[in-house]
Amino acid sequence: MIRLLVCDDQSTTRAGLAMILRLEPDIEIVGLACDGAEALELTEGLQPDLVLMDLKMPHVNGIEATRLIRAQHPQIFVLVLTTYDDDEWLIEAIRAGAHGYLLKDAPRSDLVDAVRGTVSGKNYIDPGVTGKLLQQVVTGQQHPSSDLTSKLTEREVAVLGLIANGLSNAAIAARLSLSEGTVRNHVSSILAKLNLADRTQAAVLAMRHGVIADATR
Secondary structure (H helix, E strand, O other), X not given: OEEEEEXXXXXXXXXXXXXXXXXXXXXXXXXXXXXXXXXXXHHHHHOOOEEEEOOOOOOOOHHHHHHHHHXXXXXOEEEEEEOOOOHHHHHHHHXXXXXXXXXXXXXXXXXXXXXXXXXXXXXXXXXXXHHHHHHHHHHHOOOOOHHHHOOOOHHHHHHHHHHHOOOOHHHHHHHHOOOHHHXXXXXXXXXXXXXXXXXXXXXXXHHHOOOOOOOOO
């Protein structure tokens, strides 16, 4: 059972999300928070598996709340759910430690998949936001940043590009003809060398620097 805390400053949105997610047999809504400050308080007491976090809220916004929750409770996942598709919001949320970024107009099935996937260790970035990041790469940088790739081996650059394309370790292993254990080691090395917390941060950094694998190969 996934224990979920919903944080949104709009009461109708909180209630709607709770109603939708309660229909899933493996999701339990353990609390509702109206802002980041209440999310922090409820997280401390309820210890949910995941916090579904809005961004623009009074008092303590979602970025700051995410940063504090991840610092104080590193075992708890944070999935951002917001109307803001600006890539700067995405970058700040990921830097704060969010494991995923979903837009509120996403289909219900995507929301449920994102919740389950995040708790299982996957990272989710809404395709609408990913497209903007990719466009930023295409228009602003035609070649991978040498500052980034110089820190990695050729194989690590290949793995990073596939992470940016959203591939799992198993899929990367199949693509590169490696074992999953070897891929895990490469991922750990990439995170350490680039001083990143998780795969989501690695994917965002890779896209911003143009390190993206050819999806047609």
